[in-house]
Amino acid sequence: MGLETYKAVHQGGEGEIIEKKSRFIATVVPVETEEEAVAFIDAMKKKYWNAAHNCSAFVIGKRQELQRCSDDGEPSGTAGRPMLDVLLGEGICNVVVVVTRYFGGTLLGTGGLVRAYQSAVKAGLEQSVIIEKKPGIKLGIRTDYNGLGKVQHILGERRIPITGSEYSDVVKLEAMVPADEKEKLKEDLTEATMGRAGLTEGDQVFFALVDGEVLVFDEQ
Template identity: 60%
Template sequence: MQTSYKTVYAGGTSEIIEKKSRFIATVIPIKSEEEALSFIEQMKKKNWDASHNCSAYVLGLNQELQRCSDDGEPSKTAGRPMLDILLGEGIHNTAVVVTRYFGGTLLGTGGLVRAYQSAAKEGLANSIIIEKHFGKQYEITTDYNGIGKLQYIAGTMNLTILSTDYTDIVKATLLIPPDAFGSFQKKITEATNGRAVMEELADVYYAFLDQEILIENA
């Protein structure tokens, strides 16, 4: 199981100019190859008058699906260098298209590689990138005497309490990294004399963004 991975939360754009050629990068997050192919086609239609719309994308927790296209540029001068940027930055589930408007001056193979890589880097720099971590959601059921102890333990261990439901008993949903579960379970069992009941709910990936927690099923 992948314990963490980086991905684009919100895509960005950038533009660089090399010898009067414009290189415009557009980056988006993707969840499927169909989304990637649709995005590439949309960019080609939008920028129909461009010299090239080169692309690269990666999918999967282990970046197992990797695709790129030079779209008419010399072989391995555009798509592959862009893909190398995504892989080198450890980015997952992301697609990038770099649109080139030819400025009249040939850049040579080395110049093209540098231009497409620079454009892709700038596109990522202008995107919002988050790191998602693997964790488990647990529901802890306790009485009113135990909830304060649970909150204290969660606070000292920097664990996130997602919700708390107060009725005749108290049910709290916590997000716990796998390496912290054993310690948390021991502490909460000792603090409540074994009265707290823990139930595993789901495996998830989570990230924090501007004090908001983002969660998706693993």
């Protein structure tokens, strides 16, 4: 599993701009494979069959390994590549965007087309939920009630979310810890509780925070 943090689309969106009476509708969705991206592009072409153009760009892979784009009849280099540049510039992976154009009767020129298609993609991304997926470890923490305050203080100070808790004769917490903070956190918890806290590492996963909620992704 790659250990890099990367940005992805959690929830797709649709944005629209008007440029000299031409409508540009950008539809953004998350995808995992090239096949999914191609199928989505085909679906958009069917949905907007009466549009002048359905230009597209997609990026697949945590390191943006696979990149494709299409001008769909617009002058070469005025649509697909500028759209792709926005996705790459934002650092977003596993995403496809289709910008549908309904021609308004006025030619925009090369520079105008580039700006319009890029602005449309940005509008679509603004209507989407973009998340940062980080590699993390589920850390089980077992402590007595005397050590609980210290454990909670350390987790709170580092903004490490608690994802589960169980209170009985002892307290069991589960925390989602960024992989690169794991060793330091374990040292600090051990020191603060004078070695009395029991620490258990769970599986490595990717996680993201959305509106304060921890989302876990079991990715290979």
